Amino acid sequence: MRGPDSLGRGWWRRNVWGLIALLPALALMLAAAGYSDLEFWQRGRPAAVLPATDGVADFAGVRVRVAELAPATDLKRSGGRPLALPENVTAWRVVLDVEGPADPEQVPYCEISVEDTAGNLYGDQPLELSLVSAPLGNCKPDNSPVPAASGRHQTVALFVTPRGVDIAAVRVSFGTVDQTRYVRFDRS
């Protein structure tokens, strides 16, 4: 409708509230669009699963607990000679107790990493320890340092950090079972 209405109001006057309402509507639209992106991004980061109060996490069909998390000072090269690390490097050993299906094939592969107090992540089998002969820390019974018995075995992973860095948590993920979550053992 063109021209003034029966009350003599022009187009701008008739639509003034609608125009004002456009601004918050636009803001809401942008926020909603942004929120959905943010939420999608958040969902992309794996979520932490915490163990029960007894320290055991029941996840991916296995029961896992941290048996040891300590600096490793007794590392050996493949020949048996001790490995000397540079002054400012600390090696860490993580031992997990794993209880799972008796059939080794049914035990899922895991990947272990450690997180320091600043939130930095360190990976298993670092270059610095490439000379160390150690089985893969992948949760499989055939890599267990102790003989697997009735579905119970251990898995060992080695890490390096700069000296003075303290480990805050151990992360265990079972990528073949669940890529959206990982088990997080906070160091008490």
Place this chain on the structure above:
Amino acid sequence: MKLLRRLGYAAFVLAALAAGQAIQSAEPNFNHNLRPFPVAGEVGTEVAARTFTAQVQLVRCAAALRIGDTILDTQGVWIVAKLRVGARFKPTSIAYAAARDGAGRVYQTTDRVTLNLVTGGHVMQPGLPYEGEIAIEVPTAAAGSLTLLLADNSIDQRMDSMAEIRLPISDGAACSAEPTTLLAPKALS
């Protein structure tokens, strides 16, 4: 009058189409939209990309590389850069290294020599940096306008940060005629 009005409508439609076309063609190429986020730096200073830090410590150029008993020649020149690189917050490797010349041509590190430091296999832990040398073959005329590019993804460097460090070589013709040797990666810890 009626014809005039209809022609007017047609003109509006054409103008809208033309405006759409103009916007479409004025928009930069899609590859440009997806380009890496550059993190620029100078030789001697540390550049912090998203997942790694990098510092070019020294740059030299030579007509040939000496690798053990082998001499690798080139029709251009070899650019050799000594790097100090480290992971920032998670295990990281540098998987892409190249030099870009003033004309926009991008020369990747050579694969005639194994360069572990920048080909993805050399995974570094946070706080434990490494140093080593890389070699890039470029035409002699391009040697004076090079920027070193480093990224952590070998296949696709788009939409992630890329370290860009200008290499201070002024003249490719002034490079050493003697073969130069490369320093292998070594831990700085």
Place this chain on the structure above:
Amino acid sequence: MLADVSVTGQGGLSRSVTRGLLDQATPGLRWAVAVVLLGVSGLFGGLDSVPDPQPETLTAGTPVYGGPWEVTVEGAVVQRVLGKLRLEKETNRWLVLTATVRITAHESSILPSDLLTLDGVTGLTSPTPADAALDRDKSRLRLLQPNMPERVLFIWEQSGDAPVPSSITVSVKQRTYREDSLSSAWYWMDSDTGGDVTPAGIVTVPVRADLAAPSASPSPSAGSTPSPGPRPTASPKTAGRTPSAGPTP
């Protein structure tokens, strides 16, 4: 004025506009419109003559521009011995094509295995080369750097039962820089015409036969990729058959 236009449905506006325009146009005017449209399309290349799809046959030494590369085929030779390369069957022979390749794309590139296809020769064990090496040091070819022409040896294996060709025809693959319809990114890609792809150029080269008994001992090989530093830090990347110095065609 726009408020009077009733948009009745999909295409309603454009339909009423075109119908209105056509109603007004006398048959003569329609012809005029057609001629004008033809003229306009001519401005954008609609009336250009289309080149013959099959390129002419060139002689060795003529550069062929194929988009991201420029290939100059130089010569071909058949031989029994080629450095340390092992034939699948002892009675077979090598067919080595020498060509200078310049990367015209703006970044380092790995050549596709079907860059060159051969005609006029039978009994090849594979249509794509069994190997390719830099002539410079006989190391295995992988990356080529932009605007740094390199002479490359493309190596096929030919059955000993097939006749030795006196000349071969080499087709150089063509790529165009275009938008990928899936990702909208621009790449050097094969032509999107589908079906038969026109080569960038066809080159005929004579083949030299060098089939004397293997007397000369092979020259020293560049071997596996060297690695820098005092310690051998890495395992060689190019495990397996690495071409080594043989007689250059």
